[in-house]
Amino acid sequence: MEIVMSIVAGVLFMAGTYLVLSKNMIRIIVGTSVISHGAHLLLLTMAGLKTGAPPLLGLEASNYTDPLPQALILTAIVISFGVTSFFLVLGYRAYKVTGTDDTDGLRGPDAHD
Amino acid sequence: MHMINILIAPILIPLLTGTILLLIPKKITAQRTISIIAGIVLIAVNIFLVLDVYQNGIRTLELGGWTPPFGIVLVGDMLALLLVTTTSVLSLPVLLYSFRSIGREREKFYYYSFYYFLITGVSGAFITGDIFNLFVFFEVMLIASYILIVHGGTKVQLRESFKYVLVNVISSALFVGAVAYLYAVTGTLNMAHLSERIGSLDETVPILTVIAVMFLIVFGLKGALFPLYFWLPGSYAAPPPAIAAIFGALLTKVGIYSLFRTYSLIFVNDTAFTHTLLGILAGITMIAGVIGAIAHQDVFKILVYNVIVAVGYVLFGVSVLNDSGFNGAIFYLIHDMIIKAALFLLVGTLVFVAGTSKLKKMGGIIKYYPALGWMFFVAVMSLVGVPPLSGFIGKLLLIQGGANAGDYWLVATMMISSLLVLYSMIRIFLNGFFGKPTLERPDQFSTAKGLLWPSALLIALSVLVGLGAELLYPLVDIAATTLLQPEIYIEAVLKE
Numbered sequence: 001m002e003i004v005m006s007i008v009a010g011v012l013f014m015a016g017t018y019l020v021l022s023k024n025m026i027r028i029i030v031g032t033s034v035i036s037h038g039a040h041l042l043l044l045t046m047a048g049l050k051t052g053a054p055p056l057l058g059l060e061a062s063n064y065t066d067p068l069p070q071a072l073i074l075t076a077i078v079i080s081f082g083v084t085s086f087f088l089v090l091g092y093r094a095y096k097v098t099g100t101d102d103t104d105g106l107r108g109p110d111a112h113d
Numbered sequence: 114m115h116m117i118n119i120l121i122a123p124i125l126i127p128l129l130t131g132t133i134l135l136l137i138p139k140k141i142t143a144q145r146t147i148s149i150i151a152g153i154v155l156i157a158v159n160i161f162l163v164l165d166v167y168q169n170g171i172r173t174l175e176l177g178g179w180t181p182p183f184g185i186v187l188v189g190d191m192l193a194l195l196l197v198t199t200t201s202v203l204s205l206p207v208l209l210y211s212f213r214s215i216g217r218e219r220e221k222f223y224y225y226s227f228y229y230f231l232i233t234g235v236s237g238a239f240i241t242g243d244i245f246n247l248f249v250f251f252e253v254m255l256i257a258s259y260i261l262i263v264h265g266g267t268k269v270q271l272r273e274s275f276k277y278v279l280v281n282v283i284s285s286a287l288f289v290g291a292v293a294y295l296y297a298v299t300g301t302l303n304m305a306h307l308s309e310r311i312g313s314l315d316e317t318v319p320i321l322t323v324i325a326v327m328f329l330i331v332f333g334l335k336g337a338l339f340p341l342y343f344w345l346p347g348s349y350a351a352p353p354p355a356i357a358a359i360f361g362a363l364l365t366k367v368g369i370y371s372l373f374r375t376y377s378l379i380f381v382n383d384t385a386f387t388h389t390l391l392g393i394l395a396g397i398t399m400i401a402g403v404i405g406a407i408a409h410q411d412v413f414k415i416l417v418y419n420v421i422v423a424v425g426y427v428l429f430g431v432s433v434l435n436d437s438g439f440n441g442a443i444f445y446l447i448h449d450m451i452i453k454a455a456l457f458l459l460v461g462t463l464v465f466v467a468g469t470s471k472l473k474k475m476g477g478i479i480k481y482y483p484a485l486g487w488m489f490f491v492a493v494m495s496l497v498g499v500p501p502l503s504g505f506i507g508k509l510l511l512i513q514g515g516a517n518a519g520d521y522w523l524v525a526t527m528m529i530s531s532l533l534v535l536y537s538m539i540r541i542f543l544n545g546f547f548g549k550p551t552l553e554r555p556d557q558f559s560t561a562k563g564l565l566w567p568s569a570l571l572i573a574l575s576v577l578v579g580l581g582a583e584l585l586y587p588l589v590d591i592a593a594t595t596l597l598q599p600e601i602y603i604e605a606v607l608k609e
Contacts, residue, residue, distance in 0.1 A: 020283065025275070032282045039289040046297035069296065072245055076289050079252045083285075086259060087278050094271040106272040 005045040012038030025091040025101045032087065036080040040073045120174040120189045122158045123197045123236040126151055131229035141220050145212055148225045152205040155232075159198040166191055167588060171595070171605035173242070181242070181606050182303035188242035188606055191592035192443060196239045196370060199447050202574065203362055203454045204232055206567035210458050211355040213563040214465070219265055219353075227264070231257035231359065238367045242606055244295065245302050247371065248288050251335070255281050258364060261356045262348060273351035280344040284334035291327040298324065305606035308378045308599045317383040325380035325387045329372065329394075336368025338428060339398040342421050346405065349420065350413040354461020357413070361420050362454035366446060369427050373442065376431055377596040384434060392432035396523050398425030399530040406537035410472045412460050412545065415537050419456075419496070422534055423449040429523055430511045438514025439593035444585075445507030448578060452496050452503065455571035459489045462564045463545060472541065477550025484565055486546040488572055493538040495575045497531060503578035506586075 012034055019031025047069035053061030055070065095101050130151035137143050166172055172189040175181060208228065215224055234254025241247050259281075263274035296302060298320055299310050311321060333341040345365070349357050372391075380387055402421030409415050427449070430442025462485055467475040479486035491502070498504035508531065515524040578585065595601050 020279070028279060032279065032286075035283060035286045036289075039286040039293070042290050043293040043296075046293040048297075068302075069293075072289075072292070075245075075249060079249070079285075080282075083252075083256065083259075083278070083282055086256070087282065090259075090263060090271070090275060090278060093266065094275055097266070097268055097271055103275070106275065 001049045002045055005041060005049065009038045009042040009045060012041065023103050025095065025103060028103070029084065029087050029091055033080070033084055036076075036084075040076055040080075043069050043073050043076065117174065119158065119162065120172050120187050120240065121176075123155065123162070123201070123240060124187075124233055126155050126158065127229040127232040127236065131226045131233060134226040134229065135223060138221055138223055138226075141217065144220065144225050148208055148229065149205075151229070152201065152208055155201040156198070156205065159194065159201050162189055163191070163194045163198050163588065166194055167591065171602065173606055180608075182301050182306035185246050186242040186303065186305075186606055187240050188305075188602070189240060190595050190602060190605070191588055192370075192373070192596060193239045195443070195447060195588060195592060196366070196450075197236050199450050200232065200235050200239070200363060203451050203571060204228075204359065206570040207355055207358050207362070207454055207458065209570075210358070210461075210564060210567035213567075214355055214461065215353060216265075222264065224261075224264060227257045227260050228359070231261065231363070233257075235363050235367055239370060242304050243302055244304055244307065245292055248285070248292060251288070251367070251371075252285065254364070254367060255285070258360065262352050262360070264356070265353070270351045273347045276344055277348040280334060284331055287327065287334075288331045291324060291331055294320075294324050294327065303606070304374070304378055305603045308381075309603050309607065311379060311382050312599060312603075314382060321380065322383045322386055325376070325383070326390070328375050328380070329387070329391065332368045332372045332375070333394070334368075336365045336372060336428075337398075337421050337424050338368075338372075339394050339401050339421075339425070342398065342401070342424075345421060346414060346417045349417045350411070354457055354464070357417075358454045358457035358461070361417070361457050362450045365420060365424055366450055369424060369446065372428060373431050373446075373596070377434075377439070378599050378602060381599070388432045388434055391428055392520060392523055395425045395428035395432055396526045398422070398428070399526055400425075403530045403533040403537065407533060411470050412464060412472055412541055413470050415472075415541060416453075416456055416460050419534060419537065420453060422530060423453070425530070426508070426511060426527060429520075429527060430514060432523075433514045433518040433520060434597075435514050435517050436593060436597060437510045437517055439596050440586075440589055441507050441510030441512075441514050443507075443589045443592050444510060444582075445504070447585075447589075448495075448503040448507050448575065451571055451575050451578065452492060455492050455568050455575060456489075456496065458564070458568040458571065459485065459492060460541075462568065463489070463541075465564065467545065467551075472544050475545045475551055476548035477546070479546040480550060484569075486542070488565070488568055489546065490542055492568075492572055492575070493535070493542060495572070495579065496538060497535040501576070501579055503575040503582075505579060506582045 016031045016035030019027045047066045052063040052065045053059045055064045055067035134144055174187040176185045234250050237250035259278050263270050337345045349360055399422055402418050405418035406415050427442045427446050430438045464470045495502035495504050498508040512524050
């Protein structure tokens with residue numbers, strides 16, 4: 001199962017990298033989101049996908065899944081959610097001010113000139 | 114509050130200050146008063162902590178009472194506390210400069226809150242003893258920096274912050290990936306526990322070398338190491354000088370500190386490969402940075418490339434893995450934080466009075482602003498490392514460390530690049546302050562006066578660090594000894 005998930009994470013990283021290298025702002029932002037998904041899936045996979053009960057003591061199972069990576073992913077998800085929402089607003093504002101969503105269109109003389 | 118909890122104060126004070134300032138966005142006088150008071154309290158607490166660690170050894174704080182490696186532990190060793198103290202000491206003059214320069218509109222939009230959240234992130238990253246908690250503090254610092262870099266929303270800021278956020282989002286995803294691999298191999302996230310587990314291995318483990326290089330890429334992206342520094346010149350030249358000063362002084366330094374910590378504590382399994390790689394990259398960083406500094410005609414760009422050169426110097430000290438190298442790297446890191454903040458403020462003032470950042474368009478400014486001119490001269494001498502000033506002792510120890518390790522090529526590269534740094538900065542002095550006067554706006558005399566005091570404070574601090582090197586040396590030596598002997602750190606944290 002770990003091998004399948006590693007391949008899936010690899011595909012997510014690949015797709016994210018492809019999107020980030022494009023010129024369109026929204027594609028870039030979606031790309032960073034996909035890369036974050038890849039990283040979270042990698043974190044879950046690397047900790048091991050052995051079968052066990054969900055980490056709830058009420059279930060009284062003989063073995064549980066590792067709770068630590070789940071806590072780490074939960075933290076990483078909210079951080080990437082906050083950053084992505086900021087990034088989207090930033091892209092929107094840049095589009096409003098510069099009038100283009102093409103990253104090449106962002107080039108121009110500096111304010112210090 | 115028990116005395117043992119005081120180690121959390123460098124994180125808690127700026128966090129609380131930032132939160133309180135969120136409540137009173139329109140009351141600028143109150144915001145300024147609260148931020149000044151908090152800054153002074155922070156400096157006092159940090160100096161107390163440094164003296165405490167000097168007398169009693171490493172101070173640790175187990176959050177929630179969970180013993181490491183099971184809970185998060187804060188570790189105040191000498192290196193972390195020296196850097197936290199330097200952070201708080203230099204952030205106060207930059208805050209004073211903000212009062213004069215940042216403008217009402219920005220002040221009303223939570224500028225001081227995010228300033229303090231940035232300091233929260235930086236202090237937390239220095240003090241934490243857990244690798245995932247380091248990631249979280251990196252994000253606290255970065256999110257505050259995203260907002261500060263775009264604060265005001267000019268066109269150039271929007272463009273540069275889009276790049277800056279993109280680069281940092283990707284490096285954060287890589288950080289999570291690297292932590293995932295490290296957890297899979299070792300099964301722990303506590304730095305001392307990681308060090309113990311990896312240090313007890315007898316042979317080199319290739320996967321650990323791969324993970325070490327992954328962390329080099331992650332922290333190299335944050336700390337602007339060659340070839341990962343491409344984002345920095347544009348980003349740091351975009352925001353106003355006060356924000357650029359705090360970025361230039363703190364942000365890359367957290368990346369360097371993290372490399373320092375991981376490459377001295379955790380990844381000591383295959384130093385023949387990892388530290389040689391670090392040394393080579395540090396050497397190229399010095400050259401690449403100095404080429405940029407010479408090539409540019411824009412005073413901000415010249416200074417920004419000098420930030421990159423300093424990254425090379427400090428990491429060269431880390432790569433040699435001996436006592437003088439580590440001492441030199443720590444001295445140079447502290448010196449560079451102070452002097453870069455001072456130079457950004459001085460160059461910001463220079464651009465303000467000259468009305469342009471183009472070197473070719475300015476000249477003869479020393480006639481109207483002699484204090485600014487001579488302060489800039491002293492700062493440049495300190496940056497380059499002229500003996501009585503703070504840059505000297507760090508470079509001397511770095512050269513000694515490099516020579517002891519037999520890295521003569523790197524020592525030569527460093528000395529040549531120092532000379533070129535002098536050339537790049539003295540060009541601003543000769544061209545901007547002397548030469549044909551072009552100043553057409555002498556009406557700004559009075560407004561520039563208040564901008565000079567904060568830079569004067571920072572330069573005085575740099576002179577004090579240079580003259581008081583004898584007093585500072587024992588502290589730096591303790592920090593270097595702890596780094597060279599991870600057992601001290603492990604014992605303090607895991608209490609075996």
